Amino acid sequence: MATSQSALLLQKQLNELLKHPVEGFSAGLADNDNIYEWEIIIIGPPDTLYEGGFFRAKMTFPKEYPLMPPKLKFISDMWHPNVYPDGEVCISILHPPGEDKYGYEDAGERWRPVHTVETILLSVISMLSSPNDESPANIEAAKEWRENYPAFKKHVQRIVRNAIG
Template sequence: MSEQSTLLLKRQLKELSKNPVEGFSAGLVDDDNIFEWEIVIMGPQDTLYEGGFFRAIMTFPPDYPLMPPKLKFTTEMYHPNVYPNGEVCISILHPPGEDKYGYEQASERWSPVHTVETILVSVISMLSSPNDESPANIEAAKELRENYPSFKKKVQRLARRSADEF
């Protein structure tokens, strides 16, 4: 499987290099490792994250695309769907099949049809519309609901800092 995964990832990287997608850039952390990509997501316009440049690492398993990659922000991120350690928690990055907690439909979870592009478009969408129903960062979700001005100030400060560090 690993050889097929390598070929697929090389093809996706080549496609993104030839036809960049607005809102993010992607490349290899190390040219000798196709399974680890460095991602930069530009904070989406008209969101609290606007103007920010958020770095992340996307790590692909050897059995990709049967199993999803992991995406972890290396830039500090404050968002209900991002764990405090930076790991992104969205349905399409959850293993395929039924959710043992019954929260997600199997159709919402990972499917081999997803690509780096569809994953990152989903992450950009997540930044635009946080889901505070099933948070990875409980503190961020609570602050978003109960003290929006404070949440907004914190996120905008992080976006400015990320732009300064970029």
């Protein structure tokens, strides 16, 4: 029962995005037979180091969606303090609901069922614009961001060149 409800909700969100595209990203199914796996293209936000890049990502939804968050993973190379070296995005709204056992995040910053594909992707675009280096997923990228910004900028420019549509 929950699976069919989550599938219906995801289909509704997909239809809405297809009817009313949102600037900054495009989303669609990776496979027409699997509503739980989406292909995403995130366009590097204007006036950021990522401007001009078209970054491929995969969003995988759990059967418990919207009670639990999806996972978002860049397939394109990504160099960012809030993206693990394997491409997985680490932002508060993608963390399971409830209290943070480490005390870094307020429960209100974490996943809530009101979030949609659109709000998640807008948060990721915002993350690209302003990294949070306080609790980095990629320690090396965060260290470079803080200690050697020119090198960080060069690194990002290289991945953007490779991610041009």
